[in-house]
Amino acid sequence: MCLAIPARIVEKTGGENAIVSLDGVKKEISLALVADAEVGDYVLVHVGYALNTISPEEAERTLSLMAEMGLAGEAAE
Amino acid sequence: MNRPAKLMEKRFPTRINMRTAKVDMTHGSGGRAMAQLIEELFARHFDNELLRQGNDQALFAPPPGRMVMSVDGHVVSPLFFPGGDIGSLSVHGTINDVAMAGARPLYLSAGFILEEGFALADLERIVISMAQSAKEAGVPVVTGDTKVVERGKGDGVFITTTGIGVVPDGVELSGANVRPGDAILINGAIGEHGVAIMSSRENLAFETEITSDSAALHGLVAEMIAAVPEIHAMRDPTRGGLAATLNEIAWQAKVGMKLDEEAIPMRPEVDAACELLGLDPLYVANEGKLVAFCPAARAEELLAVMRAHPLGREAAIIGQVVEDDMGFVTMETGFGGTRIVDWLAGEQLPRIC
Amino acid sequence: MKYVDEFRDKALARRLAAQIAEEADPARSYNFMEFCGGHTHAIFRYGVQDLMPENVNFVHGPGCPVCVLPIPRIDNAIELAEGGAIVCTYGDMMRVPASGRNSLIKAKAAGADIRMIYSTQDALRIARENPDREVVFFAIGFETTTPPTAVAIKQAAAEGLRNFTVFCNHVLTPAAIQHILQSPEVRELGQVHIDGFYGPSHVSSIIGSAPYEYFAREFQKPVVIAGFEPLDVMQSTVMLIRQINEGRFEVENQYTRVVTPEGNAHAKALVSEVFELRRMFEWRGLGDVPYSALRIKDAYGEFDAERRFTLTESRGRDVKGCECPAILRGVKKPTDCKLFGTVCTPDNPMGSCMVSSEGSCAAYWSYGRFRLERVKEAAE
Numbered sequence: 113m114c115l116a117i118p119a120r121i122v123e124k125t126g127g128e129n130a131i132v133s134l135d136g137v138k139k140e141i142s143l144a145l146v147a148d149a150e151v152g153d154y155v156l157v158h159v160g161y162a163l164n165t166i167s168p169e170e171a172e173r174t175l176s177l178m179a180e181m182g183l184a185g186e187a188a189e
Numbered sequence: 190m191n192r193p194a195k196l197m198e199k200r201f202p203t204r205i206n207m208r209t210a211k212v213d214m215t216h217g218s219g220g221r222a223m224a225q226l227i228e229e230l231f232a233r234h235f236d237n238e239l240l241r242q243g244n245d246q247a248l249f250a251p252p253p254g255r256m257v258m259s260v261d262g263h264v265v266s267p268l269f270f271p272g273g274d275i276g277s278l279s280v281h282g283t284i285n286d287v288a289m290a291g292a293r294p295l296y297l298s299a300g301f302i303l304e305e306g307f308a309l310a311d312l313e314r315i316v317i318s319m320a321q322s323a324k325e326a327g328v329p330v331v332t333g334d335t336k337v338v339e340r341g342k343g344d345g346v347f348i349t350t351t352g353i354g355v356v357p358d359g360v361e362l363s364g365a366n367v368r369p370g371d372a373i374l375i376n377g378a379i380g381e382h383g384v385a386i387m388s389s390r391e392n393l394a395f396e397t398e399i400t401s402d403s404a405a406l407h408g409l410v411a412e413m414i415a416a417v418p419e420i421h422a423m424r425d426p427t428r429g430g431l432a433a434t435l436n437e438i439a440w441q442a443k444v445g446m447k448l449d450e451e452a453i454p455m456r457p458e459v460d461a462a463c464e465l466l467g468l469d470p471l472y473v474a475n476e477g478k479l480v481a482f483c484p485a486a487r488a489e490e491l492l493a494v495m496r497a498h499p500l501g502r503e504a505a506i507i508g509q510v511v512e513d514d515m516g517f518v519t520m521e522t523g524f525g526g527t528r529i530v531d532w533l534a535g536e537q538l539p540r541i542c
Numbered sequence: 543m544k545y546v547d548e549f550r551d552k553a554l555a556r557r558l559a560a561q562i563a564e565e566a567d568p569a570r571s572y573n574f575m576e577f578c579g580g581h582t583h584a585i586f587r588y589g590v591q592d593l594m595p596e597n598v599n600f601v602h603g604p605g606c607p608v609c610v611l612p613i614p615r616i617d618n619a620i621e622l623a624e625g626g627a628i629v630c631t632y633g634d635m636m637r638v639p640a641s642g643r644n645s646l647i648k649a650k651a652a653g654a655d656i657r658m659i660y661s662t663q664d665a666l667r668i669a670r671e672n673p674d675r676e677v678v679f680f681a682i683g684f685e686t687t688t689p690p691t692a693v694a695i696k697q698a699a700a701e702g703l704r705n706f707t708v709f710c711n712h713v714l715t716p717a718a719i720q721h722i723l724q725s726p727e728v729r730e731l732g733q734v735h736i737d738g739f740y741g742p743s744h745v746s747s748i749i750g751s752a753p754y755e756y757f758a759r760e761f762q763k764p765v766v767i768a769g770f771e772p773l774d775v776m777q778s779t780v781m782l783i784r785q786i787n788e789g790r791f792e793v794e795n796q797y798t799r800v801v802t803p804e805g806n807a808h809a810k811a812l813v814s815e816v817f818e819l820r821r822m823f824e825w826r827g828l829g830d831v832p833y834s835a836l837r838i839k840d841a842y843g844e845f846d847a848e849r850r851f852t853l854t855e856s857r858g859r860d861v862k863g864c865e866c867p868a869i870l871r872g873v874k875k876p877t878d879c880k881l882f883g884t885v886c887t888p889d890n891p892m893g894s895c896m897v898s899s900e901g902s903c904a905a906y907w908s909y910g911r912f913r914l915e916r917v918k919e920a921a922e
């Protein structure tokens with residue numbers, strides 16, 4: 113029950129709601145679970161709610177770690 | 190005997206007010222109300238020589254050659270969606286079914302089942318749209334029928350269209366002709382119609398610029414078979430999407446297919462919408478797309494012909510047919526692994542999980 | 543799509559595959575259980591197994607809250623709809639087989655007012671628009687999906703939405719993992735050999751990585767909290783293999799872009815305000831599991847469907863021959879089930895492992911069936 117998709121907050125609407133965009137597809141969701149999210153932040157969207165914000169720094173770090181893998185193997189080839 | 194001119198003009202005392210009137214049971218009873226609706230709405234907008242004959246049937250001499258006939262029922266909801274409506278959809282859909290046999294579509298018929306209470310303003314909008322689509326395609330609606338069902342027994346309107354066409358000599362298109370080694374081509378990006386429909390469904394409300402790709406493909410088909418008459422088969426991937434169509438043909442021809450995920454054209458917005466809803470774009474309906482199977486040696490040429498046509502600008506070779514009497518359709522994923530692309534089980538419900 | 547496409551990159555996949563091949567000790571095998579249905583899905587959809595060496599295997603656990611919901615609870619949901627309530631449910635539940643081969647979608651076809659929704663906000667809207675009808679939200683899911691239900695209940699309370707109730711079937715993942723690790727089959731040699739776990743991605747984003755420390759310590763098995771994308775699964779595999787090779791059993795977090803040790807404090811607070819632990823709850827395939835599920839607290843009792851309505855209580859029984867219980871525990875594979883692919887197919891599912899797209903059987907069928915056919919042919 114975990115399908116969650118990263119999307120960018122483009123506009124805050126009334127109450128705790130906001131519009132998020134995923135490559136141009138927009139949907140209104142609730143920010144009730146991420147009180148401090150701001151326009152421009154990327155959030156994980158699940159069943160109409162943002163669950164958490166995504167850390168850009170950590171995402172970069174993860175990708176860098178991945179990129180470092182397998183290099184020893186490649187060098188050996 | 191000549192009727193007095195006054196009587197002939199005033200067959201119906203007052204015109205139907207399309208803006209406010211609603212369908213009621215008399216419109217289907219065969220009486221004056223139905224005759225008036227037919228004259229002032231259907232015949233008026235569909236207007237063509239055969240309709241003007243004024244009979245229950247259209248009479249014409251068949252052109253020489255083999256004939257093709259196809260029928261479709263249209264129950265789409267909502268009736269109006271970005272890029273089209275049930276009317277344009279029914280015209281395009283049936284023209285395409287006829288065209289997939291390589292035939293030149295000649296005529297259409299249209300049967301309407303109307304729900305009591307349906308707004309004539311909406312019906313007129315649909316009929317105008319149908320007439321326009323038919324005119325643009327050069328395929329007139331030459332005969333039709335109207336019935337009315339009680340409130341609650343119909344979803345506003347259901348439309349059934351039948352189309353006939355004639356196949357040129359030397360053209361033999363059939364799923365059964367597909368052979369291992371054939372190239373698989375598509376004329377453009379997948380998933381647009383289904384996503385456009387979903388975006389208009391209330392309970393899934395999401396905003397997108399995606400419009401239905403609903404279009405009549407017979408012009409494109411004519412150019413394709415003129416340039417490459419050796420095409421083995423064509424089919425339009427409507428309900429069930431590309432996956433359903435490929436599996437159908439694989440089963441029919443007793444072959445397998447290998448697809449290249451990265452070669453299948455798809456708009457990023459369609460990709461995103463499917464991701465958001467938990468849908469697989471391979472199973473999402475298309476209404477302006479065709480898949481073609483041709484001998485590998487002619488594939489590049491066919492691709493060029495398709496790309497030269499407005500409805501084939503994004504055409505691509507997406508895979509090839511292989512030997513496999515189990516009829517499996519497999520796909521090399523963008524990720525590097527292989528997955529099977531199976532028939533759709535049941536209806537694709539948006540996944541949360 | 544940002545934060546999605548980068549984690550599906552082919553070139554990086556090859557790098558990670560090379561790393562896994564290098565670090566996996568050919569003298570032993572590695573069996574890792576992925577607990578979360580989303581991981582099952584990613585593995586099959588992208589063909590991740592194709593990139594693994596022979597001695598690294600995925601064991602599919604019960605990560606699917608749809609799969610583990612016992613039949614009587616689905617019967618209850620149908621009962622509520624047949625009793626005249628509008629029952630709102632996520633799409634995943636619609637085709638799950640209940641008693642007598644019934645299901646929510648079949649009950650809907652027979653006239654029950656069952657509506658598929660995307661968000662609990664939709665259920666609240668339906669309740670507001672139908673003040674004269676009872677509206678019941680069929681709540682299921684792990685800790686990821688529980689906070690949205692909590693928000694809805696609190697909102698209903700604030701608005702005084704008298705006709706809105708929740709039929710609560712939220713369950714807890716750590717309890718399930720523990721139960722699997724302690725089940726008799728695990729203790730018997732050779733039946734389920736699990737060397738480590740992929741921790742659930744989004745459950746952890748809510749509850750944090752801390753709750754898994756207990757397993758790592760108690761059962762001496764490494765846990766790596768893994769993101770959902772195929773590259774996340776592969777990187778986590780490297781991390782698990784390293785832990786095993788180095789004799790460590792810790793909780794590591796691969797999904798750092800979303801998961802922190804504490805998780806989402808605000809969401810956790812909302813959940814504990816509205817829900818409390820049930821002493822016991824039946825899980826399909828696992829039997830009774832203590833302290834593994836939630837119910838609505840007295841303070842919000844008027845929004846509890848189980849208090850407002852009288853529901854038939856019964857114990858679930860699976861179709862004869864259906865191996866879902868064993869498959870959910872990772873004890874058997876779908877191919878070990880006599881019904882798989884013969885009587886039980888996605889068009890005619892016998893058990894929830896086949897209906898739910900996260901279920902092992904559905905995943906095997908949709909994505910990997912051809913492998914099995916090849917194996918069968920080779921054996922003949």
